[in-house]
Amino acid sequence: SSFDCSSCNKLKSLQFSPKKLMSLKCSLCYGLISLEGCSRLVRNIDCNSCISLPSLAGIPRRLNTLDISYCNALKKENLNSLPKAVGVCYCNGCSYSTDEIIKYSRVSLFN
Numbered sequence: 001s002s003f004d005c006s007s008c009n010k011l012k013s014l015q016f017s018p019k020k021l022m023s024l025k026c027s028l029c030y031g032l033i034s035l036e037g038c039s040r041l042v043r044n045i046d047c048n049s050c051i052s053l054p055s056l057a058g059i060p061r062r063l064n065t066l067d068i069s070y071c072n073a074l075k076k077e078n079l080n081s082l083p084k085a086v087g088v089c090y091c092n093g094c095s096y097s098t099d100e101i102i103k104y105s106r107v108s109l110f111n
Contacts, residue, residue, distance in 0.1 A: 056081040
């Protein structure tokens with residue numbers, strides 16, 4: 001199943017989001033500051049342009065896809081919150097390099 005809360009600008013966290021998800025789309029949630037509460041089953045996360053999100057803490061350790069493009073508040077010192085393994089990572093417009101990402105996560109493909 002999937003959950004799409006994109007463009008919910010007043011959303012601050014995923015604390016009360018559904019717990020049985022395979023796909024989560026929370027792109028353009030400008031007020032989102034935490035992914036804590038995210039389903040442990042989710043395998044695809046799109047948080048493109050979540051401009052206030054400082055960390056990825058709370059997401060599963062393995063993902064098929066992760067879109068963190070234009071998440072400009074995601075701090076380099078918080079890259080250790082990346083999943084341990086990601087199939088495809090989208091990081092367009094990021095303030096850090098793919099080399100910095102692969103220090104913390106095994107990524108199969110960057111787009």
